[in-house]
Each structure stands twice: as C-alpha cells, then as structure tokens.
Amino acid sequence: MSIPHYAVLGHPVTQSLSPRIHAAFGQQTGLALTYVALDTEEIGLAATLARFAAAGGLGANVTVPDKAEAAGLAHILSPRARRAGVANTLVLRDGVWHGDNTDGSGLVRDLRDRRGLDLHDMRVLMLGAGGAAQGVAPALLDAGISQLVVANRTRSRAYDLIDRLGDTERTRACTLREITGMGEFDLIVQATSAGHDGVLPTLPDLMPRADTVCVDLNYGRAALSFMAWAHQHGVQQAFDGLGMLVEQAADAFEVWHGQRPDTEPVYAQLRMSTGRG
Structure with missing residues (x-):
C-alpha cells in the first residue's frame, strides 16, 4: 500500500517547520505519511497543486501568499474558510479539493x-x-x-x-x-x-x-x-506565532486523519530548537 502524500505550498517554504511538525505528529499517532515543502513561485499554486495531486497528493497546507487563491481553487469550502475568504488547509476527497481554515x-x-x-x-x-x-x-x-x-x-x-x-x-x-x-x-x-x-x-x-x-x-x-x-x-x-503554527497544524492533521495529536511535546521540542518567543 502506498504511503499518503501531504505538503505545504507557498513561497518561500524552504525554511518551513511544517514538515517537521507533521513528521512528529505521524510518529506520535503511528501513521505512516510523507510530507514535503513545495514552492509555488515558479509555476503558481494551481499548477503546483495539480502536479501534487497527480503524484498522489491527498492533503496540503497553504501558506503565504497563496491562501486566498487556495480558497478559490477549492470546490467545497468549510464554513470557517468561506467566512474568512482564505484557506490554509486542503484535502482531496473523491477527486475534489475541499478547503478549510485552521489559522x-x-x-x-x-x-x-x-x-x-x-x-x-x-x-x-x-x-x-x-x-x-x-x-x-x-x-x-x-x-x-x-x-x-x-x-x-x-x-x-x-x-x-x-x-x-x-x-x-x-x-x-x-x-x-x-x-x-x-x-x-x-x-x-x-x-x-x-x-x-x-x-x-x-x-x-x-x-x-x-x-x-x-x-x-x-x-x-x-x-x-x-x-x-x-x-x-x-x-x-x-x-x-510558533504556538499558533503547531496548533493549526494539529487541526489540519485532524481534518486529514480524523485524530488530533498532542501538540505540547511537539511545540516544546520546536521551541527549544528555534529559540524563545
């Protein structure tokens, strides 16, 4: 069985902590998954998302500057994403992108x-x-x-x-x-x-x-x-915003996998490695 693919999309994303966060969540919950960072500057969000889906992508976090476009690309928006007008979480269900906002x-x-x-x-x-x-x-x-x-x-x-x-x-x-x-x-x-x-x-x-x-x-x-x-x-x-980053990631993880991980050990580990704030 193939391992589910997830990603963070935006620009810049090379320094994003999201891959580390979701790897820790996956380990904590016993879920095997791959999570990568995909920069959208070269070909844009829509084309990047299409390539990602074609390669087996099932869910994505979206960061600056693409959150408004992500809401427009989603076929179905959650009430909170519709109200905000932006989406930072996408999930592919039955071939259709659903947009949510966990920020x-x-x-x-x-x-x-x-x-x-x-x-x-x-x-x-x-x-x-x-x-x-x-x-x-x-x-x-x-x-x-x-x-x-x-x-x-x-x-x-x-x-x-x-x-x-x-x-x-x-x-x-x-x-x-x-x-x-x-x-x-x-x-x-x-x-x-x-x-x-x-x-x-x-x-x-x-x-x-x-x-x-x-x-x-x-x-x-x-x-x-x-x-x-x-x-x-x-x-x-x-x-x-490190605490917010970890919490919104956990909410996105729950959207994708149906379970919310414990954020405190992940936050503590990242805080130690990134400094105080």
Whole structure:
C-alpha cells in the first residue's frame, strides 16, 4: 500500500517547520505519511497543486501568499474558510479539493490554552488586513472579544475585511497612522508580512500598556522586529506565532486523519530548537 502524500505550498517554504511538525505528529499517532515543502513561485499554486495531486497528493497546507487563491481553487469550502475568504488547509476527497481554515482556531488555542489568556471582552488591534488577518479575525470574534480594530496601510482593504466579517457592532477599520486615535488595546496581533524583510509596519506613537499582550503571527526571524518593539515598550507578554503554527497544524492533521495529536511535546521540542518567543 502506498504511503499518503501531504505538503505545504507557498513561497518561500524552504525554511518551513511544517514538515517537521507533521513528521512528529505521524510518529506520535503511528501513521505512516510523507510530507514535503513545495514552492509555488515558479509555476503558481494551481499548477503546483495539480502536479501534487497527480503524484498522489491527498492533503496540503497553504501558506503565504497563496491562501486566498487556495480558497478559490477549492470546490467545497468549510464554513470557517468561506467566512474568512482564505484557506490554509486542503484535502482531496473523491477527486475534489475541499478547503478549510485552521489559522484562527490555531491562534485561539495557543492564546487560550497554552498562554492562559481569557479573550472574552478583550479589545483587539489587528495590524494588517491580508490573508493572515482574514484567517484569524473570525475566530477572535467567536472567542468573545469586545472589539476588533483592523489597521492597515490602506483603509479600503481594512474596510473590506470588516465588511466580510459582517459584525458592524464589534469591528472598526483605520489606517496605521490613525491607530493612536483608537484608544488602548488589551491584545495587539501583528498580521503583516513586514517582518520577513526585517522591518516593522509603521506604528506612529502606538503605546501599548505593560499588560497589553502582543502576538506576531509570524515565527522565528520574521517575528523578531515586532517582539523587540513590544519589549522596548515594556510589554510583559509578547509571543511569536510558533504556538499558533503547531496548533493549526494539529487541526489540519485532524481534518486529514480524523485524530488530533498532542501538540505540547511537539511545540516544546520546536521551541527549544528555534529559540524563545
């Protein structure tokens, strides 16, 4: 019997931790599988996905910049992927790609279960309105936050996101330059890709409180700039996205295999090897 094939698709993916994570999940659950990283820059997501399926691929994680296109390529979307407008998890069933989104559930699990945060009634600032922000915003609202302010370089894209969320009472949009007029926040979520270039998005005069929680959806080097900014402002709790990565991977693993692995030993092992955050 052939070994099931899975992959992470996007660009860049050469440094992705997903193959290590899913190898550990497979070992833990006793499932034999192969999991590889496939870069989509050369031929695009659609062609890469078609080649992968032809070679026996059964499921894929999708990362930047292809999550919106992945939702468009899926023939059937889960309710949470449809609501987000992006998909980070694909599974081939009866020759048809099904799309799901586990980013939001992964973030909430990390913040609530691993970090011990009570998200209920938190006032949240989301930096960015792209695919990463789209993926997690619905889950934050479902977790009971009191308000979500989406700040983006261009106001129109921020409004596009809150329009999609359909919660006019709890969502507001602004530009990055307008953040200071929005008051104080309990949680700041850095959802832009700026950290991949070693820079921060422009945050004029944004002053978090010491008890404001800061989380970057990126992990590793891409999160260093925001983490440093948070610590420079006296923030006591600042996290990168490694925990979210492991949790969303476990949710995807469950979509594919019907069982959810124990994430804590895998997270602990990766944290030791990648550094603190």
